[in-house]
Amino acid sequence: MKHALAIMVGAALILLLATLTLVAMPYVQMSSEAVPEALEPYTTAQQRGRDLYIANGCIYCHSQQPRDPGFSSADSERGWGRPSVPGDYAYDQPHLLGTMRTGPDLLNIGARQSSVDWHLLHLYNPRAVVEDSIMPAYRFLFRVVDEPREDQHVVKIPEPYGPDSGVVVATREALELTSYLLSLDRTYPADTLPRAEAAEEEGEG
């Protein structure tokens, strides 16, 4: 039993060491980073849209972290924005950095594409605006009605993507998701991380 306990205690201690270096230290360093002045907290609608982004798993195809041009210059050349810094995510709970780019990076999609109607149409059927897109359609965020009410947001769908009859209106969810996408704009200037050139070179060595 002593032996078995020794193994388990040893294993736990090693993990605690790792927790110190990989959880506690980064937390201390990053939580002291300044929040950029130009960054606004999410509004209620944007936050609800963000919850929809999570619920429908957008993160599995879209990252939100343009890379450092010193590492990969293509991200900024594609217009995805400057490299992001910890402060850019100050209001993000949970983080949505993502690890996959089946689709493009979205951290600055609001700056690249600011049209509400484009986003709504794209969500209704991505192939209506981007030929051969493999993004899922989110038609369940829309309703088809015969006569839209005054307060309903009608989405004009080009042939042949619309329903056979009636008009498509956006639900509150579709509008909230769109307002979250438009809020994704981290184009304000920000100090980059304290990554000295020397440290960068050392890392690559």
Place this chain on the structure above:
Amino acid sequence: MTPTIAILLIITFVVSAVGLLLLIWSIATNQFSHGHLAARTIFAEGEEGHGEDPAGDTVLEDTDNTIANDELQAREVADRSSRQAALAWLGSAVLWLLVGSAYGLLTSGKFHWPELLADSEWLTFGRVRPMHLNAVAYGWASMAGVGVAIFLIPRLFKTALVGGRYALWGAVLWNLGMVLGLVAINLGLSDGEEWLEFPWQVDTLFVIGGGLCAIPLLLTAANRRVSHLYVTSWYLLAALVWFPILFLLANLPVVFPGASGATVNWWFAHNVLGLWVTPIGVGIAYYMIPKILGRPIISYQLSLIGFWSLALFYSQVGIHHLVGGPVPTWLVTLSIVHSVMMSVPVITVAINHHGTMWGHFGRLKDSPTLRFVWIGALMYTLSSLQGSMEALRSVNVVTHFTHYTVGHAHLGMYAFLSLILFGAIYFIMPRLMNWEWPWRPLISLHFWLVTSGILIYVVSLSVGGWLQGLAMLDAETAFMDIVRLTLPYLEARTLGGALMTLGHVIFAVHFVAMLRRSGKERHRPTLFRSAQRARDTLEGSR
């Protein structure tokens, strides 16, 4: 701030180096003098040289009566004692494997048929994909791993399982957690971080369920009748300590916001592979390979270096998933260094697993367990070395954010871990049910379907992902052209996944037949080749 971190970093490196030096010193001065004996604890007296094959009746094989009978009886008692608890975990695992495969296949199809079942929010891509991951990671792999551990621990300690009831209740809670967690994801109530999608309220069920499993294992350890702890028990005991700590820390709600949440997320997601499923898979292979061959592992000392270096290095990786991202460079570099250092435990394990096999590859022709487990062990070597490469910045800049990573994940979770679990189940079930596997061709079919499936899967995603990564680095290539470029590889992945899923259905049918004790009563193990030919090989190898 920076000097403090530099000092702490230096300290961790010094601690790692001192740990390694201590190990080298202890080996040089023969601190592990019981190595030979320890490597043989899994055999009964006189059993060495007699392979224990999937459920073959060892007493029957023992024609010259050299094996200590009381030890074999003790083993039988150990096997019977874990029956209910092990069956509960293994049976649930097979069920979740089917659920997870179905969701996986659907996810794969949606990549190249985006309109497939697209009108239902319950079946939208972004919900079925995490349901696949969680069903196979926490339902299949984890539950099967725990089931095998429950079977192996009494055997390793040569005593009956004490308090199996707790493990049964653990299985009930774990299954409840699986159902609630998957339903929550389907309803759009995901926590939103990869590998941690289950709502944290549901996660408490896993912590309690897992904790309940630890009770019988500790009670059994206290009752053990062996003086040496075989290396498999090191891995299993450590895994059972690591998982609850990791799972609890990573799931703490609200504590880690923004970018620091991302570091915790990836530290967990990589450690759930490194400190949970890897020790389980490696530990099982450390038991099965020598047991079936009837020869002890070639270097017991090496296996202990492998264990402690795994603990030291694997626990510091994960942040290399954020190379080039908004986290401090030192943190990423730390993970890269440790990823590369992982080649130390990987190579020691490879020497032991493959070195023990050396000269006995002929047994792969007849033993299903050996074939599954050894190929799994080989894939562990491959996927780990591939992982070390992928952590390097120059490789990562291409493979990050691409399907290549998905191929790598499946090489690890499937070709390594799942194959070993399949092999272990083929070994264990006859022992638990006192019944041989009814249909030999089904085992063959299962083997060929899943191996050809995963081969197609990994090759297509590795090639497609690499091309995708190269194209993404070239800003002149339009994004949609990259998407079109990957399509044929994604279609090939669906084909591979379909073969694997079909293999799982066959495996599940056979598993149920086994539970019902279908087929004829047999007294020889169900091997790939007919009993007579298998016996000839067995005798030839003696």
